[in-house]
Amino acid sequence: MLVIAHRGVHTAVPENTLAAFEAAVALGVNGIETDVRISLDGLPVLMHDRVIAGQAVAELTRRDIERVAGHEVPTLDEALEQFSGILWNIEIKTTKALSSVIRVIEKHQAGHRIVVTSFRHDLIAICASSLLVNCGLLVAHRPTTLNYLLADFDCDGNPRVNHIVWDYEVLEESLLKQAANDGFRNFVYGPMTKMEHDYCRELGVDGVITDYPLLAQNA
Secondary structure (H helix, E strand, O other), rough: EEEEEOOOOOOOOOOOOOHHHHHHHHHOEEEEEEEEEEOOOOOEEEEEOOOOOEEEEHOOOOOHHHHHHOOOEEEEEHHHHOOOEEEEEEEOOOHHHHHHHHHHHHHHHHHOOOEEOOOOOOHOOOOOOOHHOOOEEEEOOOOOOOHHOOOOOOOOOOOOOEEEEEEEHOOOOOOHHHHHHEEEEEEOOOOOHHHHHHHHHHOOOOEEEOOOHHHOOOO
C-alpha cells in the first residue's frame, strides 16, 4: 500500500509548501498529494482552499496570496522541479487551472511519476487525452455500482484513466473489488486513525492519501 502525504507533511510547516514536501520526502513516503489553483496573474499555485482570509485565491496575485497566507506559495512547476524522485498526485481544483496544469505536466511528465485527479471528471477526460500520465477520478459519494459511477464519464476507454480515489467515508469493499477487477487502482483519502489505515490495508487498497503517514507506515 502506497503512503501518499496529503499536501506534504505539515505538522510543523504550512501545507502545500516546499518545506512540507521536503518533510514528506525525509519521512520516506511514497508520494505527495497537492492541489492546484490559478492566481490572478495566471500561475498554477499550490493551494487547497478557494478562499483565504476572506479573499478568493483567483482574485489575488501569487505575491498577494503569499502575503495573505503568511508564507511562500510554490507553483506546480517549482515543486516538480525540486522533487523528481517521488510519486505526485496532482489534484486540479478548477477548470481555469486545466490549461496551465497540462502545460506544466507536459514539461515534466517524462521524468516524473504523476497521477492527475479531480472531482471534475470532465477535466480528467481531457487530461487523459492530452498527457502521458496516469489519471484518476476523485469520488466523495457512494455510487450504486461502478458502472453507475462511470456512466456519464466520457473517456472513450482511455487506459490512462486507471485510478479511482475514494473518500474514506464511502468505502465499500464490493466497489473496490469491482474497480480492481476492471483494471483500476484504488486510492483512499481521509483515513485518520491507525485502525482506519489498517482497514485500508486489509481491503487491499493500492494507496492512502493521508495527513498521518506514520500511521500508514506502521500499519
